[in-house]
Amino acid sequence: MKTENQIREIAQLGAPVLREIAAPVDNVADPKVKKIMEEMLCTLASTQGVGLAAPQIGEPVRVVVIASRPTPRYPNAPDMEPTIMINPEITDFSDEMEKGWEGCLSIPGIRAQVPRHLSLTVRYLDNQGGLKIMNLDHFVARVFQHEYDHLNGTVYLDRVENNRDIYSEQEYLKLMA
Secondary structure, X not given: OOOHHHOOOOOOOOOHHXXXXXXXXXXXXXXXXXXXXXXXXXXXXXXXXXXXXXXXXXXXXXXXXXXXXXXXXXXXXXXXXXXXXXXXXXXXXXXXXXXXEEEEOOEEEEEEEEEEEOEEEEEEEOOOOOEEEEEEEHHHHHHHHHHHHHXXXXXXXXXXXXXXXXXXXXXXXXXXX
16 A cells, blocks of 8 residues: 655755665665665656656665656656666667657756667566566667666766757747647
């Protein structure tokens, strides 16, 4: 049962935790880790976001949730079950890159065009500690790369090639209308 106290405050740009390199999770069964995962799921579900990294809720550990779904922020996002990825690694990626629009729950009110690999293969532990390998492409690959960056102290604005690719949310919405 999701309770309100499981929804965590999302760290905002400037919070030191967003610039730290997150520590690997040593024990997936640790009750503290289980609590972080549950709080991440609850926190993400309370937003219009499609992904969340543990540092965004103030926990500098290598855990991300990818939960692509259509929302007002991402109306064309594919629907997928929320997927918890512990200690994720990119094992392969396409040479082909594509610029696409991104926003971030830690940087509200801003959107930017960010170049990302079009497809990749990732390896991670699931919430039970099982090893998983997943091929991701297009939007979901973009979401993963965005969240993975958070584990390494990088935010999407660091990847923008030109400051003219940064828009206010209001101007972005006008452009998309």
